[in-house]
Amino acid sequence: MKNTIEIRWHGRGGQGAKTAALLLADVAFKTGKYVQGFPEYGPERMGAPITAYNRISNEPIRVHSNIYTPQYVIVVDESLLDAVDVTAGLREDGAIIINTPKSVEEITPHLNGYKGKVYTLDAREISMQTLGKNFPNSPMLAAIVAVSGVMEEEDFLADMQVEYQHKFAKKPEVIEGNMNALRLAFREVTK
Amino acid sequence: MAIRERLSGNEAVAHAIKQINPDVMPAFPITPSTEIPQFVSTFISNGEIDTEFIPVESEHSAMSAAIGAEAAGCRTLTATSSCGMALMWEELYVAASNRLPLALALVNRALSGPININCDHSDSMGARDTGWLQIYAENNQEVYDNFIQAYRISEHKDVRLPIMICQDGFITSHAVENIELIEDEKVKAFVGTYEPENYLLNPNMPMALGPYATSPYYMETKMGQNEAMKNAKQVILDVAKEFEEISGRKYGFFEEYRMEDAEYAIVMIGSAAGTTKEAIDELRNQGKKVGLLKIRVFRPFPGDEIAKALAHTKAVAILDRSEGFRAGGGPLSAEVKEHLYDIKADTKAISYIYGLGGRDYTTEEAKMVYAQLEDMITNGTEIPQYQYIGLRK
Numbered sequence: 001m002k003n004t005i006e007i008r009w010h011g012r013g014g015q016g017a018k019t020a021a022l023l024l025a026d027v028a029f030k031t032g033k034y035v036q037g038f039p040e041y042g043p044e045r046m047g048a049p050i051t052a053y054n055r056i057s058n059e060p061i062r063v064h065s066n067i068y069t070p071q072y073v074i075v076v077d078e079s080l081l082d083a084v085d086v087t088a089g090l091r092e093d094g095a096i097i098i099n100t101p102k103s104v105e106e107i108t109p110h111l112n113g114y115k116g117k118v119y120t121l122d123a124r125e126i127s128m129q130t131l132g133k134n135f136p137n138s139p140m141l142a143a144i145v146a147v148s149g150v151m152e153e154e155d156f157l158a159d160m161q162v163e164y165q166h167k168f169a170k171k172p173e174v175i176e177g178n179m180n181a182l183r184l185a186f187r188e189v190t191k
Numbered sequence: 192m193a194i195r196e197r198l199s200g201n202e203a204v205a206h207a208i209k210q211i212n213p214d215v216m217p218a219f220p221i222t223p224s225t226e227i228p229q230f231v232s233t234f235i236s237n238g239e240i241d242t243e244f245i246p247v248e249s250e251h252s253a254m255s256a257a258i259g260a261e262a263a264g265c266r267t268l269t270a271t272s273s274c275g276m277a278l279m280w281e282e283l284y285v286a287a288s289n290r291l292p293l294a295l296a297l298v299n300r301a302l303s304g305p306i307n308i309n310c311d312h313s314d315s316m317g318a319r320d321t322g323w324l325q326i327y328a329e330n331n332q333e334v335y336d337n338f339i340q341a342y343r344i345s346e347h348k349d350v351r352l353p354i355m356i357c358q359d360g361f362i363t364s365h366a367v368e369n370i371e372l373i374e375d376e377k378v379k380a381f382v383g384t385y386e387p388e389n390y391l392l393n394p395n396m397p398m399a400l401g402p403y404a405t406s407p408y409y410m411e412t413k414m415g416q417n418e419a420m421k422n423a424k425q426v427i428l429d430v431a432k433e434f435e436e437i438s439g440r441k442y443g444f445f446e447e448y449r450m451e452d453a454e455y456a457i458v459m460i461g462s463a464a465g466t467t468k469e470a471i472d473e474l475r476n477q478g479k480k481v482g483l484l485k486i487r488v489f490r491p492f493p494g495d496e497i498a499k500a501l502a503h504t505k506a507v508a509i510l511d512r513s514e515g516f517r518a519g520g521g522p523l524s525a526e527v528k529e530h531l532y533d534i535k536a537d538t539k540a541i542s543y544i545y546g547l548g549g550r551d552y553t554t555e556e557a558k559m560v561y562a563q564l565e566d567m568i569t570n571g572t573e574i575p576q577y578q579y580i581g582l583r584k
Contacts, residue, residue: 025367029197038366041308041549060369062465064330064362065553 004057005148006067010086011076014046016137020076021052023141024150027159028056031151036061049084056150074144075099076123076136081107087114097143097189099123099136119147121189130184131177138178139185146186153186193371193438200328200363203335203370204270204296204356205230209240210378211342213294214265214385217245217256221275222308223360224298228270250275254282261291262400264390266342268293272360273300273314280318286353287322288412289401290419292345293353295323296338299461299512300360301548309549310360312460313513315489316522322416324354324423325490329446329464332370333487334358336440339373342382343430349422355490359462361549377437420491427488444493446485447500449475453482455564456501458527459510460486463545463552470557481561486523494530501531506539506564510580512546520544520577539567545580556580 007024011017018039025037036055042048053067071094075086078100090096095117100107104118111118121143123136131138145156160182164175198206205227208216218228234240243260247253253269261267271279276297286293297315301307315325324345328334338356345354358364373381389398404412424444431442448468450456457467464485474481484500484507501507509528511521519525520542528540543560546552560580566572 022367025197029369034369035197036366036368038361041361041365062330063469063554064359064366064462064465066551068553 003059004055004061005072005150006070007054007056007072007074007144007148008067008070008090009052009054009074009076010080010084011050011052011137012046012080013048013050015076016135017050017074017076018052020074020137020141021054023160023163024054024144025056026163027145027156028054028150030159031155033057033150034059034061040066049080070094072097072144072148074140076140078102081110085112087112090114090116092116095119095147097121097140097147099140101125119143119189121185123185126181126184126188130180131174135181138181142182142185143189146189156186157182193373196370196372197367198331198370199226199365199367200331200334200358201226201298201365202230203331204338204358205234206372207335207338207378208242208268208296209234210373210375211266211339211382212240212379213242213268215243215245215257215260215267216269217247217253217260217267218269219247219250219253219271219275221250221272223300223364224270224272224275224296226364227296227298250278251282254279254286257293258282258286258289258291261286261293262289262390263392264385264387266346266385268296270296270298272298273302276314276318277302283318283321283323283353285401287416290351290416291353292342292351294338294341294345295353295355297355297357298360298364299357307548308360310362310462311512311547311549312357313547315355315357316511316513318355319490319522322352322420323490324350324352324420324488326354326356326488327460327486328356328358328363329462329485330363331358331366331368332440334363335370335372336434336438336442337487339378339382340430340434340442342385343433344423344426346385346387347423347426347430348388350419350426352416352419352423357461362462371438373438381434381437423491424493442487444486444488444496445500446483446487448483448485450482450484450500452480453503454480454505454568455561456482456484456504456507457510457557457560458484458486458497458501458507458523459512460489460523461512463510463512466552466554467557470554470561473554474558474561479561479565489523492526494526495534497527498530498534498536501527501538502534502536504538505568506541507531508541508543508560508564510543510545510560512544514544514547539564541567541574542577543580544578550581552581
């Protein structure tokens with residue numbers, strides 16, 4: 001799959017990693033790309049490790065297998081670092097983004113010697129500040145868009161405004177908080 | 192102008208249902224097809240369609256209610272997966288033998304046990320002899336297109352058989368991908384209104400349905416069903432041709448991918464075909480003459496056409512996503528080999544089993560299969576006639 005960006009999400013059931021992958025597919029679609037967003041289901045239960053995937057390409061995507069050599073990995077829950085080999089197959093010219101209050105220097109020793117770029121983002125803190133609750137998936141979505149550069153910040157925020165209006169049609173009061181979470185995360189992650 | 196969208200396979204089927212606006216949908220939820228009745232009931236409650244939704248207490252009842260509604264003269268559908276379809280078993284035969292052209296949106300999932308929610312084709316392959324038409328899809332686009340063509344095939348007066356529109360559980364049902372939708376008015380004009388010849392709610396022609404058939408009569412009904420299956424072949428091609436006119440997308444019994452000069456071919460069904468195409472392009476770049484024959488229509492089985500399309504190859508690998516437990520391969524391999532034998536093709540055929548219970552199938556595994564075929568032909572290496580792909584080491 002040349003010219004295709006491949007992304008793997010690691011989260012725990014209930015944290016919205018699958019939703020974030022589907023939202024990333026949505027926003028990339030709007031930039032004219034071919035996209036795939038799909039979950040890999042094990043036993044479905046709150047808190048169990050789950051994996052979700054994205055492919056983003058300028059050409060139609062035909063492959064329907066999981067992703068084994070991703071360019072980017074997003075870890076939505078730091079506790080997974082001890083449970084799952086999150087850097088398995090991750091390309092050295094790619095990057096990993098981890099939801100953690102720790103610094104890059106503190107977290108790198110836990111990444112099985114991964115030599116590519118490492119980004120950290122305190123998505124919990126951002127979510128608590130902007131939404132008053134721990135929903136780390138919105139900040140992590142902004143983080144992967146910022147790091148991968150699949151689209152410009154302004155276009156991304158404009159698209160997400162529309163997505164959230166649709167998604168939260170019945171609870172519009174959470175839209176502003178989510179938008180603020182995206183804005184904060186977009187800037188924080190690449191600092 | 193086609194409408195550019197991104198939808199999951201389940202969303203794509205639900206969208207086709209919305210555009211067709213069938214009369215009745217009885218349904219009972221089961222993963223991974225649950226979203227289809229969910230979406231449809233949302234369309235109904237939003238007033239977008241006026242389909243009569245019947246919530247029932249089991250799949251046995253879902254198919255029974257669907258049979259009743261279709262017999263009454265209503266365009267009917269239901270959706271299910273795996274054990275849900277297993278519970279419909281008796282009714283699958285009733286629907287087919289009573290020549291009721293209802294549609295089943297089947298999202299393929301492994302049968303228990305061990306219990307598993309992921310994709311394989313054991314549910315629909317188990318139902319291959321029930322008398323239903325079966326059409327399979329590689330992706331969300333194909334399942335959408337197949338569903339739009341479904342009633343035109345099933346309701347045709349030369350056919351009048353129920354139809355199963357199958358897609359791979361989770362792999363396509365829950366994957367969001369790009370899709371081109373057709374405008375509502377074009378879909379409605381293409382599908383048309385249902386005008387059954389004989390139906391229970393016709394006061395001008397009272398009739399009985401499903402009576403007991405004694406031995407002097409039973410066998411002729413089976414012959415009639417089989418004649419309808421034969422007729423379905425031409426109808427499927429005619430409908431596909433008309434569909435191409437409104438969509439620009441071409442369909443037949445199967446898709447041949449880089450088969451013209453292929454020496455080695457894979458025959459398979461469903462989403463894994465896309466993965467195989469990717470492997471083929473990589474191998475073609477290395478000068479390997481490899482191709483794919485992807486089955487779209489499994490019932491009726493286009494055996495002669497498949498055999499002719501494969502006859503020029505040196506070897507074919509037939510990949511089944513369900514076990515046949517005949518200790519020799521799956522159902523697709525048995526049927527393809529039968530027809531290769533009939534035309535006395537000088538082609539070696541090897542059976543493989545892959546992807547059971549959602550086991551992933553990768554481009555590397557496709558390449559391994561082609562390498563085995565080539566090794567067998569060029570070096571005379573003995574390879575097992577029946578193997579599993581992607582087992583844990």
